[in-house]
Amino acid sequence: MKRKWIVLLWIVGMIQLVFPVETYSDIRSDAESTFQNDSIQFSLLTCAPGNEIYELFGHTAIRYQNFSRGIDLVFNYGMFSFNTPHFIYRFVKGETDYQLGIMPYPYFESEYALRGSSVYQQVLNLTSSEKQTLLGLLQENYLPENRTYRYNYFYDNCTTRARDQIEKSIQGKVIYPSGESDKSFRGIVHEFTAHSPWDEFGIDLCLGAEADAPIDNRGQMFAPFYMRRFAGEAYIQGADGKTRPLVLREEKIVDVAPEVEPAFALTPMGAGSLFLLLNVLIGFWQWKKKRVFWGWDVILYAAQGIAGCIIAFLFFVSSHPTVGSNWLLILFNPIPLFYLPFMIYRDIKHKKDLYHLVNMVYLTLFMLLILLLPQKFNLTVLPLALGLLVNAESHVLVLNKK
Structure with missing residues (x-):
């Protein structure tokens, strides 16, 4: 009303x-x-x-x-x-x-x-x-x-x-x-999104290293x-x-009391942790059954590729400030979406796929370098990257076991 x-x-x-x-x-x-x-x-x-x-x-x-x-x-x-x-x-x-x-x-x-x-x-x-x-x-x-x-x-x-x-x-x-000399665009944004974790997560995915520079x-x-x-x-x-x-x-x-809407129960970190757990369970099931669940690959890598398309668009095309220096392009980029048809074909044919081995090394390096990159990442990125790493590793183990 x-x-x-x-x-x-x-x-x-x-x-x-x-x-x-x-x-x-x-x-x-x-x-x-x-x-x-x-x-x-x-x-x-x-x-x-x-x-x-x-x-x-x-x-x-x-x-x-x-x-x-x-x-x-x-x-x-x-x-x-x-x-x-x-x-x-x-x-x-x-x-x-x-x-x-x-x-x-x-x-x-x-x-x-x-x-x-x-x-x-x-x-x-x-x-x-x-x-x-x-x-x-x-x-x-x-x-x-x-x-x-x-x-x-x-x-x-x-x-x-x-x-x-x-x-x-x-x-x-x-x-x-x-x-205050230590203020940054991202830091000020976080002050106002502290009670809206999903909004904060979405904004963090878009902002690049420039948003962390002192202003x-x-x-x-x-x-x-x-x-x-x-x-x-x-x-x-x-x-x-x-x-x-x-x-x-x-x-x-x-002078009015703010209208507080109930927060969504599941936080981004909670969703990221469930995503990691789901990949662990699916990976274990694949290893036990000695087969790859290619339906999960469709969902997983299509989602990663679509997210990558958005971040790549912001990075290369958008004129928004601070989005053209986003190091998350390493994790989320369009490559998985473009490679997905070849990946599914190899999954169905039970053929080894070098993509997953390369992806394992790639994701491991990303998580090792995350503390050295000149950008502050939302912590939810960690379970997301780990979930992708577990999935890639399960593919390598299943195909080697076969």
Whole structure:
């Protein structure tokens, strides 16, 4: 029922994106005014994470209020549609387009309240001229030819876009506190996926060694709650050398208990361990019966090859950041899928297959080198690799026993 209300509110919000004729003219007239009566306030909004994978890291938006004219709007750089043609393919390829949207604050607040996500507001300490500049920048961004942008999760997202517009409006320089030097993209992602092990496992399979490199405080601001913390401690240094805090005050404007969905009972490590056990049992059965269960080979190597095709696509084709340095391509690549017909033919004909001996050596070397490679692997990779190794070894033992 709650989701139906969210959808309804979202539809109404979308209507607001179509009708901003009145609203848009209001903010345009504000941008053209001299701001003699400064009743304008801009705030950075940070929304708590939700349960969907695209909600796990929270969200950032800019709130614009004109108290004298009764205007209260949210500028949201996180608008996208699943109905975009070829959305999944474009997302995997790294060609997802997001938009800047405008919606009345009450609808924005209701959506996150019903979702169980609290919202924090940081009122920005801007001068009248800086507010006018920021409003003009947002107005320009909302023009039809400017509102769509190529989304990049780590380097150009809803949080970095909001930060950049705020920085451009300031007459001076924003000085942020130093971040922790040992932070990385993967490390920050893990902080927000700790309670979603399957999402974390899927993301880890896609990210490469680049995601483990240390990032500075600006790189860490891709995450909304990191941006909130840095903004709260930042100050503005004017041309005259005077300083002032970037944030006047912070308050929680939506205070709700998070909606916790029951976690799936089987974790990736549990599934990986069962996979290893299943390969041990099948391998023992094959060794006892002196025959290869080729049906299991179809399932096993087809799954490994399909996973390899996805990782190879990300590695060689996708423009997503950090996926082009993924050492998991050693373990998951398309070769098993391409070789599968020849493997099954040899299984059925009870012929020796050099592939399994080579695979044994290959997998053994991979597990020996895993600690030396410049990439942090999800621990579930170990039982998966061991399961593949056990299967290859059982083939060699059965054919040698025959």
